[in-house]
Amino acid sequence: MKIEKLKTDVLIIGGGTAGCYAALTIKRQAPELKVIIAEKANIIRSGCLAAGVNALNAYITPGHTPQFYADYALNDAHGIARKDLLLSMSERLNGVTADLEKLGLVILKDENGDYVTRGNRNIKINGENIKPILANAVTNKPGITVINRLNIRDLILKDGRVTGAYGNSVREEKLYFISSRAVLVATGGAAGLYKPNNPGESRHKMWYCPFNTGAGYAMGIRAGAEMTTLEMRFIALRCKDTIAPTGTLAQGVNAKQINSLGEVYENKYGLTTSQRVWGTVNENANGRGPCYLKTEGITAHQAEDLEKAYLNMAPSQTLKWVARGKNAASENVEIEGTEPYVVGGHTASGYWVDGDRKTTLKGLWAAGDVAGGCPQKYVTGALAEGEIAAKSIVGAIKGKEKIPEIPLNLITAFAAEAQARLDPAEKGEAELLEKKMQQVMDSYAGGIETNYAFTTDSLKTADEKIKALELDYKSAGAADMQDLTHLFEVGERLTVCRALIAHLNSRRETRWHCFDENASYPDRDDDNFRCFINSKYENGEFKIIKRPLV
Amino acid sequence: MSIRINEKCTGCGRCEAVCPGTLIEMKNKRAQIKYPSDCWGCASCLKECRFGAIEFYLAPDIGGNGTYMQVKKEGKYLAWLFYRDGRKIREIKVDSTSSNKY
Numbered sequence: 001m002k003i004e005k006l007k008t009d010v011l012i013i014g015g016g017t018a019g020c021y022a023a024l025t026i027k028r029q030a031p032e033l034k035v036i037i038a039e040k041a042n043i044i045r046s047g048c049l050a051a052g053v054n055a056l057n058a059y060i061t062p063g064h065t066p067q068f069y070a071d072y073a074l075n076d077a078h079g080i081a082r083k084d085l086l087l088s089m090s091e092r093l094n095g096v097t098a099d100l101e102k103l104g105l106v107i108l109k110d111e112n113g114d115y116v117t118r119g120n121r122n123i124k125i126n127g128e129n130i131k132p133i134l135a136n137a138v139t140n141k142p143g144i145t146v147i148n149r150l151n152i153r154d155l156i157l158k159d160g161r162v163t164g165a166y167g168n169s170v171r172e173e174k175l176y177f178i179s180s181r182a183v184l185v186a187t188g189g190a191a192g193l194y195k196p197n198n199p200g201e202s203r204h205k206m207w208y209c210p211f212n213t214g215a216g217y218a219m220g221i222r223a224g225a226e227m228t229t230l231e232m233r234f235i236a237l238r239c240k241d242t243i244a245p246t247g248t249l250a251q252g253v254n255a256k257q258i259n260s261l262g263e264v265y266e267n268k269y270g271l272t273t274s275q276r277v278w279g280t281v282n283e284n285a286n287g288r289g290p291c292y293l294k295t296e297g298i299t300a301h302q303a304e305d306l307e308k309a310y311l312n313m314a315p316s317q318t319l320k321w322v323a324r325g326k327n328a329a330s331e332n333v334e335i336e337g338t339e340p341y342v343v344g345g346h347t348a349s350g351y352w353v354d355g356d357r358k359t360t361l362k363g364l365w366a367a368g369d370v371a372g373g374c375p376q377k378y379v380t381g382a383l384a385e386g387e388i389a390a391k392s393i394v395g396a397i398k399g400k401e402k403i404p405e406i407p408l409n410l411i412t413a414f415a416a417e418a419q420a421r422l423d424p425a426e427k428g429e430a431e432l433l434e435k436k437m438q439q440v441m442d443s444y445a446g447g448i449e450t451n452y453a454f455t456t457d458s459l460k461t462a463d464e465k466i467k468a469l470e471l472d473y474k475s476a477g478a479a480d481m482q483d484l485t486h487l488f489e490v491g492e493r494l495t496v497c498r499a500l501i502a503h504l505n506s507r508r509e510t511r512w513h514c515f516d517e518n519a520s521y522p523d524r525d526d527d528n529f530r531c532f533i534n535s536k537y538e539n540g541e542f543k544i545i546k547r548p549l550v
Numbered sequence: 551m552s553i554r555i556n557e558k559c560t561g562c563g564r565c566e567a568v569c570p571g572t573l574i575e576m577k578n579k580r581a582q583i584k585y586p587s588d589c590w591g592c593a594s595c596l597k598e599c600r601f602g603a604i605e606f607y608l609a610p611d612i613g614g615n616g617t618y619m620q621v622k623k624e625g626k627y628l629a630w631l632f633y634r635d636g637r638k639i640r641e642i643k644v645d646s647t648s649s650n651k652y
Contacts, residue, residue: 041570050570050592054650108649118652126649128628149572170572201587201609204571205552210590211571241612242591252652307642309650311630315593315619316552319608322632322640323617482572482584 001415002174007403008036008145010393011180013152013165013216015039016047017379018368018386019186020134021096023144025390030398035144036178040170040187040485041211042148043135047188048209048345048369049379052128054248054313056100056107057378058093061117066090069121073376076272078511079530080229081348082373082550084355089374092384097123100383104133119251128312130379150176151485152215155183155223155364156410162223162363163404166414170485173422175414177406181397182363184389185351189234189343189369190214190496192434192489195442195449196339197243205243205316207236207338214342216370218492220351221499221537226360226545228372228534229348230496231503233340233515235277235452240334244317246293248309249333253302255293257335259283265291269513273346277337278513281451292332303329337514339448342500345369345377347515352534352547356392357385365389373532373550421484426477430486433473437494440465445501446517453517459505466497499535502542506533552591552606555581559603565595596621597628605633 010026012019015037023035039046060066070086101107106126108116115123138144152167156179164179191208204210221227237246249255257266257279265288269279280291295303306328310317321327344350350372351359359366367385368377377385441447444462446454454462473491478484509525510518532547555565561579570592575584581603583589596604602622608614617639622629626647632640 041572042568045568045592045594046570050590050594054652106647106649108651116649124649124651126644126646128644128646198611200611202552202612204588204590205612206590209570210588242608248652305651308644309652311628311642311644312650314591315606315630316591316608316612318630318642319606319617319619319632320613322619323608323613323615323634485572 001419003411004174004176005406006036006178008178008180009033009397010035010182011165011178012037012184012186014187015043015146016186016188017049017382020138021383021386022184022367022390023138025387026394027141027143029391029394031143037146038150038152039146039148040151043146045131049131052313053130053379054127054309055118055122055124056097056380057122058376058380059097059121059123060094061120064120077348077375081375084550085374088355088388089381089384092387093380096380096383096387103137105130126312153488155219157223158404160362162361168418168481168484170482173481175418177411179404179406181403182393184365184367185216185370186368187216187370188212189341190217190493191341193441193493193497194339194447195438207238207243208341208343213489214492214496218495221495223361224536226352226534226536227499228352228532230342230500231507231516231533232347232349232512234343234346235340235514236338237277237280237335238338239317240336242316242320243338244310244314246335249293249295253295253298255295258292258294259288260290261288274512274515280335280337281514285451290334292334294332295328296332298329300329303327342496343369344372345382346375348373348375357389358392365393418484421477423477424479427479427483429476430478430483430490433469433476433490437469437497441497452514453519454504456520459501463501466494470494499542502535503533506544552589553595554605556603556605558601560601564598565604568594568598570594
């Protein structure tokens with residue numbers, strides 16, 4: 001097993017939206033600082049934006065203010081979000097958008113040269129190449145080193161301070177130990193905790209990037225960082241089978257949600273993100289399914305444009321139309337809810353941070369989907385948080401202390417663990433553990449099987465079974481380095497599952513239907529739960545901390 | 551499962567380099583899909599392939615009707631080609647310099 005030790009001023013874990021933009025900001029602010037981006041895939045197409053995106057969903061359109069966006073996000077979260085974080089993000093949305101355009105993103109403009117809006121908060125783009133644009137802005141730039149196919153396993157801590165991180169190559173028998181003066185965690189959220197919509201061959205045909213496996217949350221939890229609002233899970237309303245976006249239909253051609261009787265049902269349940277899913281679940285449960293977005297009757301020209309729009313972000317949907325000899329004008333698009341995810345770019349789940357996106361651990365910042373308290377970030381919000389964190393990091397480390405040394409015992413311990421787990425005969429253990437974990441979460445922690453509902457008792461069962469799987473995980477082996485990575489990913493998700501169960505069990509109300517559908521406490525309880533549910537992992541258990549709304 | 555690799559593969563390795571799931575590996579100078587059911591369907595590999603060697607389809611569990619697609623770069627256009635029974639049934643060109651309308 002090869003060992004590579006590296007030193008840098010700033011280590012960025014995850015070369016996605018927030019990570020790339022943070023690196024770019026650091027280079028602009030302090031070109032003398034050295035940055036390493038540790039990327040599990042290849043930065044050119046890694047993470048959520050691999051296929052592209054067809055709109056910027058967080059933008060302050062003419063006639064609106066950053067406060068308008070912050071208020072919208074707070075309302076959508078039914079009051080549980082950080083006003084300070086929402087506002088500081090919202091104030092930067094248009095600045096980062098202008099920068100994206102300079103970097104090469106195509107944004108639709110009208111005859112006056114103004115961006116064309118979609119609803120009150122969106123602008124239209126050609127986002128097929130948005131990830132290569134961001135990647136090219138930081139690749140081969142002086143002072144920035146991108147290490148692809150490096151899976152970061154855990155943070156390095158010294159006297160309660162984060163002083164770097166370590167991990168493994170996904171392809172070679174090689175381990176990396178990186179020490180740094182500051183660490184930014186920007187890994188993305190957690191997919192694959194629950195059994196997916198299509199558990200067979202197409203199990204990864206999911207809403208969120210299936211390669212975002214919760215590493216960023218897990219490493220923080222294990223290191224004792226305070227986390228917030230994990231119980232606000234995210235469930236996306238998607239096109240049936242292809243799990244392609246529905247916002248393009250709802251906002252782009254004003255398609256309404258209808259049941260099998262042709263009745264528009266969305267107004268009955270409310271229009272927040274969670275209510276749109278809840279309405280669909282209810283209509284199905286009450287014998288009025290399947291549910292659709294009513295696209296029949298749009299023009300042929302609109303249907304053709306939709307085919308192109310989907311090719312730029314979720315090409316499976318266009319393939320499905322063409323394969324069936326149909327399009328959005330000739331048939332309504334069936335919709336369904338996905339399995340639940342933990343993802344702070346859409347909900348308020350993640351690290352408890354201050355205004356600078358500093359976590360509760362010294363030396364560690366968080367941005368994008370792992371940073372909590374600030375929902376509805378989308379692409380531009382993740383960029384904004386990357387910028388805020390980067391500026392704070394530059395201010396914090398400029399001219400200060402040396403880069404710390406890597407503790408030797410850590411190197412020996414990780415090398416020994418990797419070696420012990422590697423065994424060519426053991427292929428498949430990661431997959432078995434993953435399947436079992438997803439089954440447990442689906443059945444007992446509010447998955448698709450139970451229409452997202454759980455009870456106090458079912459959570460108890462879930463926790464017992466996940467703990468048992470953690471024991472199986474301890475002794476599990478892997479055939480090669482990639483298999484080992486998959487095994488570590490299962491380990492991360494088991495940690496996130498336990499934290500999630502603790503959070504679900506602590507908010508004893510139902511504020512967000514489906515997202516947190518507590519059948520033991522089916523009503524909203526403002527007297528006791530207009531607050532944040534935070535947690536800290538201590539001695540193998542989760543300590544729950546209630547914090548007042550900020 | 552979303553992609554398969556046909557006999558046109560030259561082993562150039564561009565798809566292996568870009569896959570966000572590290573799902574493709576080179577074996578005997580050809581690309582092979584190491585974890586077929588782990589594909590997200592992002593089509594990154596499809597856009598990299600210069601030889602028409604990668605076919606993107608929908609597996610039976612989500613209903614593909616035997617149809618698959620490929621992508622060709624033609625100047626500023628991405629041309630998406632749709633095939634069934636070895637025959638091209640449709641082509642959709644997307645202009646990369648102009649935006650979506652939705």
